[in-house]
Amino acid sequence: MSPELLFQQALNGLSFGALLFILAAGLSLVFGMMDVVNLAHGAFYMLGAYVALTVVQFTGSFWLALAAAPVALGALGLAIEPLLLRHLRGRHLDQVLLTIGVSLVIVDQIGLIWGREVRSLPFPPGLDGTVVLIGGVYPVYRLFVIAFGVALAAVIAVIYRRTKLGMLIRAGVEDAEMLGALGVNTDRLFALTFAVGAALAGLAGVIAAPVFGLQPGMDVDALLYSLVVVVVGGLGTLGGAVAGSVLVGPVDTFGKVLFQEFALAVIFAIVALVLLFKPTGLLGRIRIAR
Amino acid sequence: MIEVRELRRSFGGVKALDGVTLTVGDGERRAVIGPNGAGKTTLFNVLTGELPPTGGDVRLAGAEITRLRPWQRARLGLARVYQRTELFAPLSARENVALAVAARAGPYRAFRAPPRSEYAAADALLERVGLAGRENAAARILSHGERRQLELAVALAQRPRVLLLDEPTAGMSPAETARITELISGLDRALTILIVEHDMDVVFRLADRVSVLHEGRVIADGTVSEIRGDVRVHDVYLGKAVSVA
Amino acid sequence: MTRAARWVALAAVAVGLVTFPYWSAAWETSRFATTVLRDMLVFAIFALSLDILVGHAGMPSLGHAAFFGGGAYAAGIASQRLGTDQLPITLAAAVLVAALLALVIGLLVVRSEGIFLLMLTLALAQIVFAIAFQWTAVTGGSNGLAGVSRPTLFGIDLSAPDRMYVLVAATFLVVSLLIWSLMRSPYGRALTGVRENERRMRALGYDTTRLKLSAFVVAGMIAGVAGALSAYSQRFVSPGDAGIGTSVQAFVMVLIGGAGTILGPVLGAGVVMYIQRVLSSAIPVSETVLGLVFIGFVLLARQGIVGLGRAAYARVRAP
Numbered sequence: 001m002s003p004e005l006l007f008q009q010a011l012n013g014l015s016f017g018a019l020l021f022i023l024a025a026g027l028s029l030v031f032g033m034m035d036v037v038n039l040a041h042g043a044f045y046m047l048g049a050y051v052a053l054t055v056v057q058f059t060g061s062f063w064l065a066l067a068a069a070p071v072a073l074g075a076l077g078l079a080i081e082p083l084l085l086r087h088l089r090g091r092h093l094d095q096v097l098l099t100i101g102v103s104l105v106i107v108d109q110i111g112l113i114w115g116r117e118v119r120s121l122p123f124p125p126g127l128d129g130t131v132v133l134i135g136g137v138y139p140v141y142r143l144f145v146i147a148f149g150v151a152l153a154a155v156i157a158v159i160y161r162r163t164k165l166g167m168l169i170r171a172g173v174e175d176a177e178m179l180g181a182l183g184v185n186t187d188r189l190f191a192l193t194f195a196v197g198a199a200l201a202g203l204a205g206v207i208a209a210p211v212f213g214l215q216p217g218m219d220v221d222a223l224l225y226s227l228v229v230v231v232v233g234g235l236g237t238l239g240g241a242v243a244g245s246v247l248v249g250p251v252d253t254f255g256k257v258l259f260q261e262f263a264l265a266v267i268f269a270i271v272a273l274v275l276l277f278k279p280t281g282l283l284g285r286i287r288i289a290r
Numbered sequence: 291m292i293e294v295r296e297l298r299r300s301f302g303g304v305k306a307l308d309g310v311t312l313t314v315g316d317g318e319r320r321a322v323i324g325p326n327g328a329g330k331t332t333l334f335n336v337l338t339g340e341l342p343p344t345g346g347d348v349r350l351a352g353a354e355i356t357r358l359r360p361w362q363r364a365r366l367g368l369a370r371v372y373q374r375t376e377l378f379a380p381l382s383a384r385e386n387v388a389l390a391v392a393a394r395a396g397p398y399r400a401f402r403a404p405p406r407s408e409y410a411a412a413d414a415l416l417e418r419v420g421l422a423g424r425e426n427a428a429a430r431i432l433s434h435g436e437r438r439q440l441e442l443a444v445a446l447a448q449r450p451r452v453l454l455l456d457e458p459t460a461g462m463s464p465a466e467t468a469r470i471t472e473l474i475s476g477l478d479r480a481l482t483i484l485i486v487e488h489d490m491d492v493v494f495r496l497a498d499r500v501s502v503l504h505e506g507r508v509i510a511d512g513t514v515s516e517i518r519g520d521v522r523v524h525d526v527y528l529g530k531a532v533s534v535a
Numbered sequence: 536m537t538r539a540a541r542w543v544a545l546a547a548v549a550v551g552l553v554t555f556p557y558w559s560a561a562w563e564t565s566r567f568a569t570t571v572l573r574d575m576l577v578f579a580i581f582a583l584s585l586d587i588l589v590g591h592a593g594m595p596s597l598g599h600a601a602f603f604g605g606g607a608y609a610a611g612i613a614s615q616r617l618g619t620d621q622l623p624i625t626l627a628a629a630v631l632v633a634a635l636l637a638l639v640i641g642l643l644v645v646r647s648e649g650i651f652l653l654m655l656t657l658a659l660a661q662i663v664f665a666i667a668f669q670w671t672a673v674t675g676g677s678n679g680l681a682g683v684s685r686p687t688l689f690g691i692d693l694s695a696p697d698r699m700y701v702l703v704a705a706t707f708l709v710v711s712l713l714i715w716s717l718m719r720s721p722y723g724r725a726l727t728g729v730r731e732n733e734r735r736m737r738a739l740g741y742d743t744t745r746l747k748l749s750a751f752v753v754a755g756m757i758a759g760v761a762g763a764l765s766a767y768s769q770r771f772v773s774p775g776d777a778g779i780g781t782s783v784q785a786f787v788m789v790l791i792g793g794a795g796t797i798l799g800p801v802l803g804a805g806v807v808m809y810i811q812r813v814l815s816s817a818i819p820v821s822e823t824v825l826g827l828v829f830i831g832f833v834l835l836a837r838q839g840i841v842g843l844g845r846a847a848y849a850r851v852r853a854p
Binding site: 364369372377378379385390393401404444 | 713716717719720721722723724725727728731732734735736737738739740741742743
């Protein structure tokens, strides 16, 4: 591999990692707070992309779509938590199973509303070009994804450390039941958490759509990668989501270049190694294996 | 039978076991007493292998078992009655005991109903602990006292060499306590028993020797009468908790 | 009913089931019904195998399709590469491959429980799907594996639809009986022990990790049998057979029917296949219906149809 190609692939890896972070951050947040792995996270991501498609069709504005999709998904999350999950509070496994049903319904409805053929979302104007970097041309949009991911991580970190909400989240990740005992309205907090998780999935869907397109099955890919990221990085912590994405993004990208169809085997190897030697994930505190 | 040397275990910064050394002879009945948080249950958890120690070692009948998995220790003859009842709730009393009987047999029979001998052995044990007639009752519908009796039957079904009893009379009525004490006291004298108990009457009735645990260390060790007379023991524990006549 | 009467009744049902295409031959819909029933029974076998994990051993797995798909591909590829349609050979290939996959994935996941087990099985099984989807030279890639030949057994050609059905129905009966006897044996009871209280089982001297791994492999092998039957029936293997959709399908069957029972997964397979194969031709939103039914059972009747039946029976008996 020439140095130019190496550099390009490294950027591609980082760009994919940044996208994975946006995607996994929501999954990780919901798990940290509610002990629920939201298996509808991929469906939320997919729905976000399709909502963006419609917004772009009607208004022509990618930026409006980038705002509208998370809002729509947030609203959906805000409805689903009290309607369904709340009834099984404390039964975490059953809550997870419930999200499987939610995912089935959403994906089927997407197929009915938008059809099942492959669609694409154009790059936003201004970000559709290329720049020359280290002797090669590189798409601007991928740099934008990296910048967006980094900015989002920074914003989340500031919210975590500097705001009352962040304090609540950190305390909730530690022990959500204790928050209830301290007089925090956990019903509202959980609904909000689930909504933010859904919104982040929707956001990731919009960001990813111009690069990867829209098609049936994208929900499964998104779910799989976000699960791998949180398992590798560590569940329930922001640092874990960052570490997982920064590792999995480039490894997957280089895996695809070097091993083509067996790229996922590389991911498999990483998951296996983490399970065997670091059952909490790289930066997590929750053991996922004995 | 059991030798514990310089056993340590800390949780974060808290030293639950801070160098426990303890030797229990063959067929001896040893009580471990101490105030709450002295490290008694941690000691049991390390002995059975459910918690790895941060230091020190454990020997069973001369063999080093510090690194063995819990199930391997059980196969070597270490059985435990838990403080909080740990049974198989939907299974019948008979099946609960039969699981322990079958554990010795392994590899496990597949495709055939369990052998009758297994259930016969289970029924005999249930009768011995006073649960005759309750063989078919699911563990979840048994009373608290009955569950403790069942726990004992399950542990005995393992044919242990060493029996660890973690507060066997906790939560029992005086009549139930008297009965289970009687039962334990009537067990085979060859069986080595390590017992954690708060009820001093039970301790003095069952134990040959007593070890006093305080802040993760053994602060006194002796026969029942020696311990009754030990001033330090009175200070940390007996004096506050119970009056010893 | 006495024990003997119950056995006679069961045997009558069994014979009726296996001979369905023959006594229903006069019906106008016999051919269609036979096909649907055949596919339902294939999935009943698959769901029964998953229930060994989900219901009996308490190991919720969302990756069971890896073994179903693995078995289907192995049977199809073995028949094509070896140029044989001998059932013992292709079926053995399916069971072997499924067992190997289950061993590898099982080794990595059996130390995890609950939600974590669910996540890991999902993620690891999806890698099997990706290999099936992308390794075009061997699996046919996204086009799937077409032209799988139907098997012969002892010189009997099973390619006719009614004979193919008989093979599936007979295998279903054998597998049900096998799982039933397995679950009432000390081995099955030990799995129940693991489900109810794994820590206590370890303290009793059971190597629970090995027990769980063995359950994983046994369940994987039976799923491989179901996969092979699917490959013969459809004469086609699709990468989707190894994908999460198939895993979810089986999980939904087990939960709707009632986990930890023999009848439950079979009923669940019936309900799901009815929605997907019969209802779907009437209404376009059948997957949505399936999702809603599943949500309903998780929310309101976690013990499934069998649980509902038991509760109703108890109410009738106790006035």
